[in-house]
Amino acid sequence: MAANSVLAPFRSGRHDHGHCIEDALKAAETVCRDRGLRLTELRRQVLEMVWTEHRPVRAYDLLDRLRETRGRAAPPTIYRALDFLRDQGLVHRIESLNAYIGCGSPLSQHSGQFLICRECSAVAELDDPAIEKLIKKRANDAGFQVVGQTIEITGLCPQCSGGDESSSPGSENALSEHA
Ligand SMILES: [Zn+2]
Numbered sequence: 318m319a320a321n322s323v324l325a326p327f328r329s330g331r332h333d334h335g336h337c338i339e340d341a342l343k344a345a346e347t348v349c350r351d352r353g354l355r356l357t358e359l360r361r362q363v364l365e366m367v368w369t370e371h372r373p374v375r376a377y378d379l380l381d382r383l384r385e386t387r388g389r390a391a392p393p394t395i396y397r398a399l400d401f402l403r404d405q406g407l408v409h410r411i412e413s414l415n416a417y418i419g420c421g422s423p424l425s426q427h428s429g430q431f432l433i434c435r436e437c438s439a440v441a442e443l444d445d446p447a448i449e450k451l452i453k454k455r456a457n458d459a460g461f462q463v464v465g466q467t468i469e470i471t472g473l474c475p476q477c478s479g480g481d482e483s484s485s486p487g488s489e490n491a492l493s494e495h496a
Pocket residue numbers: 328332333334335337338371
């Protein structure tokens with residue numbers, strides 16, 4: 318039961334990441350087509366960049382990368398594209414990291430429950446309607462009307478807690494990104 322609530326698991330050393338990006342772009346096309354919206358080249362490019370590392374990424378890092386292909390890109394360019402992707406549920410903003418991550422299931426309606434590794438900033442996304450319902454109920458009890466829910470839970474991912482033996486220590490150092 319619990320396994321079904323994982324929308325996007327932690328990135329493991331062996332997963333086929335090419336598929337992640339492909340699936341994300343396909344889902345984005347579907348979402349935009351169904352809603353009569355345009356997945357412009359820029360929006361598509363930003364979404365692809367968000368998914369590149371399969372980990373949270375900051376707007377300014379995205380802007381740096383965008384400038385490699387679009388020399389004059391200004392900050393509003395990236396923020397407008399991110400706002401669009403976020404409004405359509407294609408990316409989520411992780412407030413505690415001030416960063417964005419691709420949604421693991423943009424075609425389904427869900428509130429965000431995120432497990433965030435405090436060592437390497439890896440993020441997994443859960444969707445458990447029971448959690449959402451309980452929060453709504455407790456909030457209503459307090460006379461509070463819930464508009465949106467994003468829950469950020471801090472801890473250690475399987476790799477950093479030593480639970481994932483498939484990866485050798487130091488093989489993937491989050492702090493030294495060489496993309
Ligand atoms: Zn991936």
